[in-house]
Structures are given as structure tokens and as C-alpha cells.
Amino acid sequence: MTTDRRSFLKLAALTAATTAASTAGASSGIDPALAKRMGPGVRWDKAPCRFCGTGCHVQVGVQNNKVVAIAGDVHADVNKGLLCMKGYHVGLILYGEDRLTKPLLRKNGELTPVSWDEALDVIADRVELDPKGFAFYGSGQWTIPEGYAAQKFMKGGIASNHIDPNARLCMASAVTGFIATYGVDEPNGCYQDLDDCDVIITWGNNPAEMHPVLFSRFMDRRSRGEKITLIDMSTRRTRTSAHADHFLRFNPQSDLAIANGILHLLLRNDSWDKDFVEKHVNFRALEADKPSLKGEAMDFEAWKTALDPYTPEYVSEISGVSVEDLHMLADLFGDRDKKITSLWCMGANQHTRGTAMNCLIHGVHLFSGHIGRPGDNPTSLTGQPSACGTAREVGTLAHALPGGRLVAKEPHRTQSEEFWNVPAGRIDPKPGKHTVAMFKSWSTPKSEEGGNIHTIWVQVTNPGQTLPNRNLLMEPGVKDPDKFLICSDVYPTATTEIADLVLPSSMWVEKSGVFGNSERRTQQWFKQVDPPGQARDDCWQIIAVAHKLFERGFEGMKDKDGKFLFHMDNPNGGTFANWDWNRYYDQNVDEHLFEEYRQFTRLKHKDLAPYSEYVKTRGLRWPVVEQPDGTWRETRYRFAEFDDPYVKPGSTHDFYHSTTGDGRAQVWFRPYEAPPEVPDEEYPMWLCTGRVIEHWHSGTMTGRVPQLRGSMPAAYCEINRQDAANLGVSNGDMVVVESRRGAVELPAWIDGRGSPPPGTVFVPFFDERVKINFVTLHEHDPFSKQPDYKKCAVRVRRLEA
């Protein structure tokens, strides 16, 4: 503990200026005696918020090694001092009374405290049992150094590619959409679009609750007297709809028809951007035999013909959106003087046709020329704080290597092996198992085909609550004695409940970190308080297991020269013992890993600046390019000559990672197709799942904040008044929501937080007691492998007391 204190104080000295702030005297709702004990000084430092992909910066007030206050960071470009209710209460997530503080091993069915050393040995044993059957399941909440360490541990050390993030369930279709369209992942625009646009279109997105600070960033322009038009397209009425100028309710899955209908009308009205299309766009369709993200060229005439059926009348029939509203949308896109920003997130991504839907949103913007100037861009949002920075950029996916590389590509493997200084051929060329396949394999007996995954190490996420169709993907593995689940987390969760080994982790400002948000912004923070008990950093856990294996002589944990895979030089000579927790903060491990990772970022022109630059700023948007005077310049608008240094001079727009190698983006033809499961006589209603503003992800953190839990304590079934009347159900009456896969019981809410149309119910997934993912569908998009949590068929009945 004394070492911890010392390293903490050292870090404190490293960080920004400390200032005495508030004086505590007789106080407040807090016990005045306690308040006095808090002492006079509060030290403030920056950190990105722990929750969503918006990436707000907060100022963290620390006193006596505890977080005591939070303030919106007025110097942060993302949020300009404003936060949402989760951000203002983010400091409280550290202090739930049931924090995990000891490693726990299941012995005779009971989780029993063990030493860290024993825990590390157990993991090393599981690796040695069969390295190729060891899998890692991480998340978009991993910091960049954590994800990078996990990636190197698995692909460069164990030589198993079975590493995937929960981001697979969250934004994988956004990635495939970007790659199919531009040849490279992540948005070309940035949040400045929200300041400059005339029109916002939300495609199945509810930013008023899910990205509140971004929602305010454009809606508050109205308070300042600006005119801004909000068009909300959604399958149910939400808080976003309440602010909309046009609310377009569409039937589930029909978003594809709507996008094609807009393209149809742009053609019919001859209002598409001929100059832009002529210079910057190719037309593309899936290959008939072996469909891929590359697709094959499609003749413009054939593309036009393919869109012939999508008349407003036909689209209106499929979608339920009126013919007039479809014309309104097409007329907007047909007007080049209007600046249009599209926003989407889970609605388009958690979709069995998610890749297609993402491509179509980009396609509408490209075909109408609404791209590449401030305010006029398709902007995909993410749900996790580092889904972009870690899952997508570090590439903690079963098929990827850091910096946009692929395990299947020989030069990419070779280069990664060089950066890691591991022997040639270390990296397995065969992609590993993606999330659904990973858990399917873990839930298949080892004697059966496809059952080779014996152990999954879960960090920073909660698959016990968030995987779809849990009866299929988890329950058999839980019961199978050959299968082993390791879970690093901060609180007891639906996953620790079934884990065989539980590791207590540090969280948020109890460790240093780097996140990458939805607008390509990389944001750094320093450790500010100590973790409780024996909780330790996830990154340390990975390095410590690696070192345990290294000590045992495991070849994979040695580099080419026989040194430890995570070898770091000690500036005073010798080796920095980064596997020793008492020494872990002697040096900045994050900086070591980040500088190593930086080498990977150039290939796809996602250049990152040195770590020290991020210490000075509230984040920088890549590519960050060094200037002749030695300063580092961020890029707001990619592929646009006025801002992106990599655009060919004179070309105005240059999609320099084009899949066709000609600097052009791809506009795809992707037809509307019915979803895999539609309501029928037996299961007559749609089920949609999602979040509420109070809670984030599976609610393990926000559920322990009294103010947030107090506001929204339990899950509910949002149901239309008419359906409720038919079922004889009123507010608070218990109903059963049942699919072919499972059932849950919960109270009905009529015209509550949202209003679904007749025939649809909505259930939020934050409540651990109502595991709605026993009900959802594991069917997924063929390219992104992302499941559809937004629509499946259910029946709802009143629960008789």
C-alpha cells in the first residue's frame, strides 16, 4: 500500500497544476463532521468521461485519494463544459459498496478468495492446456494501451486469433459499411458538423437519451435563435422525436427501403449531384458467387434499373412512411444548398442487414453530394468510449491486426511481427472466431466439432447480460466442466456470477488510460486515485499473465531475442519490472505501449501524435501530422482537400483508400429484404431493445449511482395503449414477453419514456434482473457478424397473479 501511495503521489506530480478550490466548512446534506475531515484542497485534473462514445471531457476533483466532484470541462471542444446526468455522476461509479477487491476462484461451486499469484497461475495453466483454444473477449471500454496489450498477448504471444470485443455487438456493421464505401474505417466528418448543419436526420437513433451532449450541441442552436431542422426516423416515438420537426415512424427493417426510395427520387427528379458523382463515385454491387465488402462494379444504368421498383408508393407501403414525407426527404437531399448531417448508431448497426444499411446512408450522401464540407456529412456514432480507439483502431477483432491490418494478409503479418520483434510466422494467418462464434464454440462440448474453445477471458464487459440468445450461447458452457470462464470486472455482474475465476479491476481514473471517441479523437488521462483493496489494472493483469507464462518458458512470450514479449527498458538501466504490481506505476506503461502502437497507425493514414501531445490537449483527431515547425496538427475533415493533408492536391475530394484504387467512394445497390424473423400468428409482435438516458450499457456502473438508479430503477415493457387495452393491461401490470428462445416477466408502461406503435414493444437491457437477451435473436449480419437486437418476434400476455 505504501508503494501504491508513493506511485500515486508521483503521478500526481506529473499531472496538471493543482489548485485549491473549495473550502469545506459547515455543509450540506453531507454529515458536517465528515465534510470537515475532507480537508481544504481539491486537486482537479482532466479525464474523458467513462461512459459513451461521445467522449466528453470532465474535470475530476480529487481530495484525500477520493473523487469528490466532477465538472464539465470548458476547455473541451467536444462538450464545451456541458455533461449529461451520467457524466455529472461519473465519480460515483467508483464507490458502490460491493466493489470487487479480491481475486475469486470457484471451488466446489463457491467463489473463494485466492491470491493474485494463484489467480495468475490458474490462467497460465488454462493457456498451456491448449493455447489455440484460449480466447479473449474484450470491449470498446478497453483503453487503447489495454486493448493493444491484449492484442499483442493473443496474436503475438499465444498465437491464437480468438480475440474479439463486445464492439462486435455494437458497431461492427458501421466498420463494414465504412470499409465497403471508402476502403477505410471511421467517419470523414466530425462533431463540428453538428454546429454547421441546417438539417439533422436521425436514422433509427435517439441521441436525446443516448448521446445527450451531442443532441444538445445541435438542439441548443435553436435557443440561440438559429434555424435547424430535425428529422427523426424511428420505429418508435422517443425523446428525440419530441424535438423533431418531422417524425417519420417506419416499420422495422424498412430503413433500407427508405434509403433506396430517396435514391430513386433523386434519380427521378434529376436532382443528384452529377459533378460529384462524375468525379468521385463508382457504383457497386455484391458478387453473385462469393459476396464480399469489395463487391463488383455495377454499371450506372444497371444501378438505376435496380432502383426502379423503389417508387414512393412501394416504399411507403413497406415502411409506413407517407409518400409526402419520402418526397420531403428526397427534396432535401436534392438541395445542395442545404447542409445535411445524418446520425445513426445501434438502429442501423444492430441489424441483420447492418452493412447494407450503413452503405446506403453513405450512398445517399455521396449520390447527392452531401459530403465533405462542414455540416454536410454522414456521421456514425458509437456507444462505447473507445469502440473507435481500441476495438476499431487497435483492431482487437478476430480477423484484424493493429492499424487496419488483417491477419489473412501476409505483408500485414510480417510487418506486425517486425514491430513486435517476434519470429516470422508467429501470427496465425487464419482469422479467429468472432463473438457469436466464440461463445458458440465455448458452449459446444470439446468432443464435438467446433467445440475447441475451452477458456474465455472476459475484460471490461458483461456478456452474461449482453450476448443475444443466452440459452444458446452461454448456458451449455456454464454447465460444461471442461469449459472455463475468467472475468475481470469491478462489480459483481451477470458474468462474474457464472465465472470460474473473477479478477478485481481498477476502473476509470484509478488507472491511466487513452480512449478514442466517435470523431477520431484520441484522449489521454492520468491515474488520479488508487483502486480499492487488491483491485489492479486490466493492462497489468495481461502483462502479469504473460510474464507468468514467460517464467514457465512458454515460447510465445519471448520475442526474437529471447526477451519478454512486453519488455520495457528501465531508463536507469536493466529491465522495468512491469509485471510486478508494486513497481507498475514506477514508469508510465501506457506511454510505452502507446509509442509502440503508434508505429502501426501510419498504414491507413490514422497517424497518432506522441503520447506527450495528448497530455497537453483535450484530445486530437487523427490523422495528427507533424508540421515543419515541430507542432502537431489534427484533422477535422478527412478526404477533403481543404483540411486533410493526405488528399491529392487539386482533387477537392480524394478517397485515398478507395477499394477500387482510383480515389473514388463506392455507392452500393443493396436491396430491401425482409428480416429473418417477422411477427406471425404465434408470435405476433415486434420486440426492440435499447437503452435509457440514466443507464449505460448493462447498468453495472450506473446502477450503483443512487441518483441514476433512483430515477430509473427497473426495466419495463413499453407498450402501445391499444395493445395494452387488448391485453387488459394497465401501467405497472406484469406482462410476459416471450419469443421462441426465452421469456421474461416485467411491468408494462404505456406512453412512458417512449411510445411504440401498435404491434411493437420495447424493453431496455440495463436491468440485471430482467435478462431480455434470453429473448433476443442471435441471427447476425453476414459481413459484420453483428446480431440484431432491434427486432424479433414475440408474444406478450398479461401475467396472471
Added chain:
Amino acid sequence: MSSPPVNPLTVLLAVVFGVSLIGFLRGTDTNDYDFETPLRDLAEGDHGVVRPAVPYWEMRNSPRGDGPVLAADLAALEGAVPSRTDAVDLTGTSKREALADRAEHRAYFGAPPVIPHPVRQQTEAECKACHENGVRISGHQAPPYPHEAYVSCTQCHAMAEPALPWEETTPADPRAVDNSFLGVASPTEGERWTGVAPPVIPHMTFMRERCVSCHGPNGRDAMKSTHPDRQSCEQCHAADASIEQRPGGR
């Protein structure tokens, strides 16, 4: 949607809103709120004599004289909107009590307060009715918001009571554990250079641009300005750069 200047019409409107709020509070003595049933629906059909009041969130768009609201006894609302020229009584509560009362709805000094009453779930249209300029009715005080008008009030302000209009019946929430977070306390007073100098502002001023929110006639007694008629607070009261997020601060 910029804030209108304070004028007699605004005051009148506030009074009108106040009337409906009283009516509302009287009609809902129990906690049996049903915000989500459009009140007008109740009048539809063959109810004969029932003529509902205009919901207060619809009053802005309601023509004057619609409904029985204006026929209410305005005299009963005297003092609902205190004037800046009223005499100030600082003897009501101690400052300690006032600060404790204020802290009741905040996780720490600087946190957005939770909303101590039910609100509609899908729109914030009605928040402004009371909180734009503030009202005080029957001991209940609706402070004016201290910051510029943001459109999405429930973005920052959570509800003190569950949004769900029923008692929880599901098994106990395993996450409903104690939270040992101890928030930073409120400052009690600003420093004075001499005994008679105006105190400096002892807290951050960001998002607290409207001093009257806490220190105006609608504020808690011991926190009120003794001179509410003076409009330009920062003329005499300096902000403390060391606690602001500005150059020279943090």
C-alpha cells in the same frame, strides 16, 4: 426560444402557471400522478359537466381566457412571484440549514440537482413554465434555472423519484447497494478583503450566470441577496480565478 425580457406579461403568465400548479397539487394529494394520460382525453366523451383545466405545459399556446383558469382567485396567489423591491428577510433560516437544504438534491456541490417532482417522460416543454423565472407557491419553490436555456432539461437532471409510475414489484435490485461517495461540500461564504468589502464569489460561475437563481427573491432565505434591486452582481463581486476553469485557474 431566447428568454423574453421580464415584463408584466411574464409575471402574469407566471401567476397563471402558478394557479394551475396549485390546482395540480391539490388534485394530486396522493402520489398518484398520471402524467402520461392526456388530460384533455378525460373531457372527451359524455362527461357532461367536466371541463378540465389547461395543462400548464400547454398554457403558452393557449388563448387567454380559455378554460376556468383566469377565473381563479388571483388574490390567493399574492406573493407567488416576489418582487425585486420587496424587503428581504434574512432571519428565516440559518445559512447552514439553507445549504443543507440545497445539498439535499445534489450528489456534490456542483452536481445538477435531481428533480423533486414527477415530470413527463417524453417532453420538456413544461419545465420552462415554472423554472424560466421561478415561482413560489404554498412554500414550494421553483427556482429559475441559473444557466442559459438548454433545450433538453432531462439530459442533466435525473428524477428524485422513479420515473416509473408504479411501485417496484420485481425482486430486489442487487445493485441497490450503498455508495460511499462523499461529495465536496458547498462553500459557506466568500472571502472579504475587509469587513465591509463585498465578498468574492466562492464558487465556479460557469453555468451559474443567473445569480438570482439562488440569490434572488426566490432563493433560500439565508442565501438571498440583501439588495435584490441591484442588477449587475459582478460589478462588485469578483469571481475567483483560481477556482474557475480559465487561464490562471485550473
